[in-house]
Amino acid sequence: MDIGEIDEEFDTIERCLGVLASGSLDRITEHEWLHLVDRYEKLTRLAFAAQCLPLARLAEAGPEAFGGERIKTVIANRLRLTPGQVGHRLDHTADLTPRLSFTGEDLPPVLEHTAAAEQRGLIGREHVTVIREFFHHLPAAVDHQQRDNAEKHLATLSLTMRPDEVKANAKRIAAHLNPDGEFTEQDRARKRSFRMGAQGVDKMRTGSFCVTPEVGAYLETIFAKLAAPGMCNPDDTASTLNGVPDPDAARRDRRTPTQRCHDAFAALCREALASGRLGSHRGVPVTIIATATIRDLQEHTGVATTAGGSLLPIRDLITMAGHSRHYLAIFDDHDGRPLYLGRAKRLATADQRLLLCATDRGCTFPGCSMPASMSDVHHLREWADGGTTDITNLTLVCPTHHQLAGRGPHRWRTTKSPGGRTRWTPPHHLDPNRRPRTNSYHHPEESPMAPAAQPP
Numbered sequence: 001m002d003i004g005e006i007d008e009e010f011d012t013i014e015r016c017l018g019v020l021a022s023g024s025l026d027r028i029t030e031h032e033w034l035h036l037v038d039r040y041e042k043l044t045r046l047a048f049a050a051q052c053l054p055l056a057r058l059a060e061a062g063p064e065a066f067g068g069e070r071i072k073t074v075i076a077n078r079l080r081l082t083p084g085q086v087g088h089r090l091d092h093t094a095d096l097t098p099r100l101s102f103t104g105e106d107l108p109p110v111l112e113h114t115a116a117a118e119q120r121g122l123i124g125r126e127h128v129t130v131i132r133e134f135f136h137h138l139p140a141a142v143d144h145q146q147r148d149n150a151e152k153h154l155a156t157l158s159l160t161m162r163p164d165e166v167k168a169n170a171k172r173i174a175a176h177l178n179p180d181g182e183f184t185e186q187d188r189a190r191k192r193s194f195r196m197g198a199q200g201v202d203k204m205r206t207g208s209f210c211v212t213p214e215v216g217a218y219l220e221t222i223f224a225k226l227a228a229p230g231m232c233n234p235d236d237t238a239s240t241l242n243g244v245p246d247p248d249a250a251r252r253d254r255r256t257p258t259q260r261c262h263d264a265f266a267a268l269c270r271e272a273l274a275s276g277r278l279g280s281h282r283g284v285p286v287t288i289i290a291t292a293t294i295r296d297l298q299e300h301t302g303v304a305t306t307a308g309g310s311l312l313p314i315r316d317l318i319t320m321a322g323h324s325r326h327y328l329a330i331f332d333d334h335d336g337r338p339l340y341l342g343r344a345k346r347l348a349t350a351d352q353r354l355l356l357c358a359t360d361r362g363c364t365f366p367g368c369s370m371p372a373s374m375s376d377v378h379h380l381r382e383w384a385d386g387g388t389t390d391i392t393n394l395t396l397v398c399p400t401h402h403q404l405a406g407r408g409p410h411r412w413r414t415t416k417s418p419g420g421r422t423r424w425t426p427p428h429h430l431d432p433n434r435r436p437r438t439n440s441y442h443h444p445e446e447s448p449m450a451p452a453a454q455p456p
């Protein structure tokens with residue numbers, strides 16, 4: 001079938017589903033409703049299976065196919081999914097579609113039996129997730145034949161069982177295949193992770209970690225000392241970081257064990273930053289860079305923005321300034337003019353970067369959420385075109401979007417708006433009208449929904 005014929009088939013399916021979704025269905029019994037939802041579910045599963053091959057083909061294409069943009073981002077923007085969702089689907093697809101060997105021979109999918117059941121619409125995405133999860137935790141020492149048998153068995157169970165039931169069975173099989181719970185160095189290394197989630201509305205973050213025995217031993221040793229009652233307590237001035245905790249401070253300490261571990265970890269990070277041994281990152285010493293307005297600082301209210309993209313209550317910022325020398329850019333409330341740039345050492349290039357951290361706050365490409373600490377300094381007017389390194393000609397762009405800027409018909413052009421925002425003009429193939437756009441992600445206070453600035 002060519003793309004025109006496929007599109008026609010899609011039109012038929014969409015028309016049919018549209019009628020069913022909006023139309024009135026009369027005289028249907030409960031048993032018939034159940035029959036209908038069952039059929040819809042099979043259709044959903046088939047649709048999911050049908051998406052695998054196109055996704056696999058797209059994953060093979062290099063970024064050149066879409067003007068240098070990563071395929072994951074292209075799909076996420078087109079389908080309006082998060083990059084995380086797309087990543088999950090691509091990983092999923094990689095295990096369920098035929099592969100090529102190093103020598104160019106066709107190989108069956110990694111999860112051959114699961115893929116076969118999925119293609120017939122007999123099992124759902126949740127079943128596949130359970131089976132993939134089972135293999136993720138299986139030690140490398142389990143041989144090919146045992147793996148294949150286990151996969152076949154789990155795929156067969158999925159034909160008649162719910163995902164939670166398959167999961168319970170998978171657990172039994174894992175215990176059977178690895179009765180002594182033996183895992184190698186590689187098994188453990190594969191699973192290591194440290195994930196910090198996005199800030200919530202209360203500005204707190206949650207996350208998860210899976211650490212190797214080595215890191216576990218480090219933390220255990222450090223916590224034994226720094227997380228003891230009376231140590232590193234932010235609410236007690238008699239609390240200490242070095243030496244033995246004051247017995248009275250220890251008695252007064254009402255923190256929970258997990259709160260004490262948190263405070264110990266904070267003390268550890270503070271020490272690392274204050275030591276100066278972390279060197280520099282993108283031309284600026286590794287330390288906290290924060291932006292605030294003079295009004296918020298004077299009134300001890302509001303929030304500062306860090307170069308890493310965090311929102312930091314002004315009170316916390318003032319406490320932190322007592323511990324270490326951090327960078328601070330202060331802005332006028334009315335015209336956004338920079339008033340003061342605090343720094344430990346004068347560095348011309350670092351100053352420019354600091355100012356960009358404060359004005360742009362992150363990548364200026366439309367819709368990008370990359371913070372300043374992960375962005376490059378970009379010349380609006382390229383060096384080659386006679387552009388200078390004056391601050392008015394500089395802006396922040398993350399490495400991915402940096403590649404999209406420049407000369408040539410397929411590139412985005414960058415200019416400054418009268419208000420000082422960086423404007424991106426798309427190439428003709430993306431927008432024939434070439435309307436320039438700006439990124440409002442890092443400037444929520446400028447959105448129409450934000451409360452208006454108070455007069456002084």
Ligand SMILES: [Zn+2]
Nearest residue numbers: 363368398401
């Ligand atoms: Zn970007």
